[in-house]
Amino acid sequence: MAETMAPATAPHGAPHGADGSGETRRDFLKLTTGAFAAVGVGVVVWPFIHSMNPARDVLALSSTEVDLAPIAAGQAVTVMWRGKPVFVRNRPPEEVQAARATPLSELKDPQPDQARVQRDQWLVVLGVCTHLGCVPLGQKSSDPKGDYNGWFCPCHGSHYDTSGRIRRGPAPLNLAVPEYTFTSPTQIRIG
Amino acid sequence: MAIGLHDSTFTNPVIRWIDQRMPVFTMMQKEYGTFPTPRNFNYFWNFGALAMVTLMIMIATGIFLAMNYTPHTAYAFDSVERIMRDVNYGWLIRYVHMNGASMFFIVVYIHIWRGLYYGSYKAPRELLWILGVVIFLLMMATAFMGYVLPWGQMSFWGATVITNLFSAFPIVGEHIVTWLWGGFSVDNPTLNRFFSLHYLMPFVIAGVVFLHVAALHITGSNNPLGIDPKGPQDTLPFHPYYTVKDSVGLVVYFIVFAALVFFAPNYLGHPDNYIPANPLVTPAHIVPEWYFLPFYAILRAVPDKLGGVLLMFGSIAVLFILPWLDTSPVRSMRFRPIAKWALFAWLIAFFALMWAGGKPAEQPYVLISQIATAYYFAYFLIILPLLGRLERPLSLPESIALPVLRGGGPLPAGAVAKPMEKA
Numbered sequence: 001m002a003e004t005m006a007p008a009t010a011p012h013g014a015p016h017g018a019d020g021s022g023e024t025r026r027d028f029l030k031l032t033t034g035a036f037a038a039v040g041v042g043v044v045v046w047p048f049i050h051s052m053n054p055a056r057d058v059l060a061l062s063s064t065e066v067d068l069a070p071i072a073a074g075q076a077v078t079v080m081w082r083g084k085p086v087f088v089r090n091r092p093p094e095e096v097q098a099a100r101a102t103p104l105s106e107l108k109d110p111q112p113d114q115a116r117v118q119r120d121q122w123l124v125v126l127g128v129c130t131h132l133g134c135v136p137l138g139q140k141s142s143d144p145k146g147d148y149n150g151w152f153c154p155c156h157g158s159h160y161d162t163s164g165r166i167r168r169g170p171a172p173l174n175l176a177v178p179e180y181t182f183t184s185p186t187q188i189r190i191g
Numbered sequence: 192m193a194i195g196l197h198d199s200t201f202t203n204p205v206i207r208w209i210d211q212r213m214p215v216f217t218m219m220q221k222e223y224g225t226f227p228t229p230r231n232f233n234y235f236w237n238f239g240a241l242a243m244v245t246l247m248i249m250i251a252t253g254i255f256l257a258m259n260y261t262p263h264t265a266y267a268f269d270s271v272e273r274i275m276r277d278v279n280y281g282w283l284i285r286y287v288h289m290n291g292a293s294m295f296f297i298v299v300y301i302h303i304w305r306g307l308y309y310g311s312y313k314a315p316r317e318l319l320w321i322l323g324v325v326i327f328l329l330m331m332a333t334a335f336m337g338y339v340l341p342w343g344q345m346s347f348w349g350a351t352v353i354t355n356l357f358s359a360f361p362i363v364g365e366h367i368v369t370w371l372w373g374g375f376s377v378d379n380p381t382l383n384r385f386f387s388l389h390y391l392m393p394f395v396i397a398g399v400v401f402l403h404v405a406a407l408h409i410t411g412s413n414n415p416l417g418i419d420p421k422g423p424q425d426t427l428p429f430h431p432y433y434t435v436k437d438s439v440g441l442v443v444y445f446i447v448f449a450a451l452v453f454f455a456p457n458y459l460g461h462p463d464n465y466i467p468a469n470p471l472v473t474p475a476h477i478v479p480e481w482y483f484l485p486f487y488a489i490l491r492a493v494p495d496k497l498g499g500v501l502l503m504f505g506s507i508a509v510l511f512i513l514p515w516l517d518t519s520p521v522r523s524m525r526f527r528p529i530a531k532w533a534l535f536a537w538l539i540a541f542f543a544l545m546w547a548g549g550k551p552a553e554q555p556y557v558l559i560s561q562i563a564t565a566y567y568f569a570y571f572l573i574i575l576p577l578l579g580r581l582e583r584p585l586s587l588p589e590s591i592a593l594p595v596l597r598g599g600g601p602l603p604a605g606a607v608a609k610p611m612e613k614a
Contacts, residue, residue, distance in 0.1 A: 033438075047280035048255055055259075057277040 063191030065183070068122065076139050078127060081190045085127035085135055086178060087151075088188075091162060096120050098149065099163035106167075109174045113163040116177050124180050124188065125164040129153040131171035136160060151175070222408055227426035228433055229414035231591050235309070236412070236433075237440030238302040244441060245295045246400065250393050252288040253337075260340065262386035264379045267342035268467040286456040287448075292334050293459045294448050296482035299327060307534060310522030311413040317514035319406040324510045326399050331483070331507075333392040336385040338480060339377075343464035348477050350377045350385070356490075359500040376470060417522030418587055425591035476551065484548030485541055489567070491552050492560035502564065509571045516571050518579025526585040530578045537570040 054062075064081040066088055071077055076089035091099075099113040117123055127135050131153065137143040138151035138160075146152030146159035148167045153160075158169030165174040180190040199210035199217060210216040259278050261270040274281035303323070306312055312320035339350040354371045358364040373380030411420070420426045427433070451458065459481055463474045479487050486503050493499035509516075524531040540563040547563065550556040 047283050048251070050279040051255055051281060051284055052258065053279055055273070055277040055279060055281070057273060 063189055066188050066190065067186065068188060069186040073121070078139050079190070081178065086190055087123070087125050087127045087139060087164070087175070089123045091121050091123055093121075095149070095162040099161060099165075102161065102165075108166050109172065111163075111165060111174055113165075116163055116165075116174070118180075118182060122188075123162075123164060124190070125175035125177055127151075127175070129155065129158055129171055130166065130173040130175065131156055131158055131169070136175075222429075223434075224428065224430045226408065226429040227420065227423070228412055228429045229420050229591055230425060230427045230432075231414050231416060232412070232433065232436065233415050234436075234440055235301070235305040235415075237437055237444075238298050238305060240437040241298045241440060241444050242295065242302055243400065244444075245291060245298055246393065246396060249288060249291050249295060250397070252284050252291060253390070253393065255284050256288055257390060260386075262340070262383050264342060264382055264468070267340060267382060271341045283452070286452045289460065290448070290451045290456060292337065292480070293482065294444075294451070295330065296334070298444075299330065300482075303327065304538070306413075307537075308524045309413055309415055310417050310517070310519075310524070312514045313517065313520075313522050314514065315410045316406075316413060319403060319410060320514055321511055322399055322403040322406060324507065326396055326403060327510075328507060329392055329396045329399065333389060333396065334480065334482065336389040336392070338464075339382065339385050340389060341464060342382065342468045344466045344468055344472075344474050345461045345464035345477065347377060347468035347470065348473050349479060350381065352477065353479075354381075356500050356503075359497040361497070378470075413522060414591060415523060415525065416588060416591055417526070418591060421590050478549050481545065481549070484546075485544035486548075488544040488548030488560040489564045491548070492557065492564040502568075506564075506567060509568065513571060513575075517575040519575075519582065519584065520579075521584040521587065526587055527578070527582060528585065529582045530575070533570060533574045533578065536566065540564075540566040540570075 062082055064079055064086070066077070066079050066086075068088070068090070071088065071090045073090050073092045076087055078085045078087055080086075096113070102113075104110040104112065116125075127139070129136050132155065134153050134155035136146075136151035136153040136158070138145040144152045144154075146167075148159050148161035150160040150162045150164060150167075152158070153169065153171065156170050158171035159167045160171075160175055161167050163174075164177075166172070178190050180188045183189050196211040197214040197217065199207050199214065201207045201210050201216055206216055256274065259270060259274045259281060261267055271285070274285050276282075278284075306320060306323070335349070335353060339346045354368055354377065357367040357371065360367065369375065371381070372378065373384060414420075461478070463477075466474075478484065486506055489506050490499045490503040493502050519527060519530065521527055524534055543559055543563040544567065547556045547560040
């Protein structure tokens with residue numbers, strides 16, 4: 001529609017694409033204008049998208065300190081980290097034994113227990129079932145602990161062992177081990 | 192319209208398939224592609240498009256702000272500060288939204304001025320004009336409620352003063368104010384409903400804008416000469432001629448907008464609004480945002496409470512009947528030697544009100560406000576109705592195309608109209 005209305009006399013008698021080459025100054029102008037507009041829109045859109053990422057105050061709360069001293073052998077605590085539960089369990093020697101005696105060939109997501117802990121007695125795992133995100137039972141002494149004496153997810157029946165590894169049920173992976181460091185023998189920082 | 196598939200002229204099979212069933216492409220082509228538009232627009236005709244773009248910017252930034260805002264008296268102020276400090280690019284989104292309100296009013300004031308100067312409110316565009324005044328009113332309500340949301344001192348006391356305007360009405364006034372507040376003072380229920388309505392209103396505005404544009408596309412645009420296009424030689428297709436002209440204006444507009452946002456984001460605001468709302472202490476000097484100052488000055492110009500409120504609302508209401516107050520059949524002020532200067536004087540009165548509205552309610556500002564208020568109304572209610580009868584307009588050009596193509600003014604009377612040069 002528009003192009004047909006181009007002025008009859010092109011400035012300085014330039015060919016203006018009339019030679020049949022198919023490329024005109026107008027094409028060039030359209031492309032450069034369009035490219036600049038696209039870059040401009042991209043530059044403007046990014047701040048909006050990025051504003052939905054975690055804000056600085058959210059990131060500032062992304063590490064949690066846990067005092068291990070009050071946790072006796074055979075006990076566990078659940079701490080909140082990034083809005084999710086983290087299981088910290090003081091494992092008695094027999095639980096460590098049981099975990100390490102299991103041959104890797106029996107595991108769905110093969111991982112030796114040694115690779116999942118920094119100090120043998122302390123198991124720190126995300127309390128989020130790797131199936132669909134429920135919180136498995138097993139932290140309280142009255143909870144069902146599943147067939148492998150670890151954790152049992154009531155949503156779809158996943159059983160985890162004393163190393164938090166998936167043994168039976170629909171979950172594909174072991175309970176994830178978050179990044180954490182021992183800041184002292186009785187204190188860890190998660191995140 | 193006949194029932195059945197639309198007879199689409201598009202050749203692309205996908206577009207054609209859709210267009211036959213729902214002719215949106217045909218509609219866009221008709222309304223924004225080939226739409227015949229007077230060929231003599233000046234840059235004043237950018238401002239409708241600029242207003243449309245600003246509305247979209249305000250809705251986009253507003254939606255993202257709402258993701259991080261908490262409409263509760265205990266959290267609102269802090270949530271806005273969190274947006275400024277912690278949310279990624281929150282400062283940018285908020286400053287664009289905040290200054291966008293000012294830019295919106297600048298654009299709309301110029302847009303309205305364009306209508307006043309070139310007589311765009313006259314027949315057959317009366318309804319188009321009235322819809323525009325409705326949009327202006329909705330914008331004022333939206334801007335006012337938005338200003339309350341950060342819950343700073345100016346938010347709180349602005350809300351208190353403006354809602355108290357309704358207490359001026361006899362008998363029902365107090366009940367109206369209590370109803371607006373949802374309590375006995377501006378408080379959490381007020382903040383909650385203002386947030387809800389502030390989110391709703393832009394979409395109502397968008398709806399009325401649609402009607403505004405629909406009405407525009409029936410009558411067609413006015414133009415700087417104020418005469419009707421008489422044929423294809425007087426018009427150009429909207430695309431590319433005015434899409435490009437609007438784009439040029441848009442680029443300049445964005446430069447101004449960006450300069451404000453990046454270099455002087457708080458220039459048009461009040462520092463007091465960075466103090467959390469305190470219902471026990473009123474700031475020493477409270478003024479509304481700059482775009483409300485002319486109307487605020489009219490309010491304060493009248494020593495009577497109810498009179499001031501009525502005059503303030505009247506200053507907008509008079510715009511609704513403007514198409515019938517101006518009795519001159521000549522649209523453009525270019526051809527109205529007296530009305531033109533009367534309108535420029537009105538502009539001075541408007542700016543005087545804006546200036547006086549920002550000053551304390553003392554002399555000489557009150558007197559200046561009173562004179563300017565008197566002229567503001569006199570222009571609409573006395574000067575325009577009389578000038579239509581008394582003024583002798585200059586002779587209008589034969590057509591839009593002639594002065595543009597010839598560079599000349601009106602043809603001498605009796606000259607034979609040129610045949611169309613270009614069809």
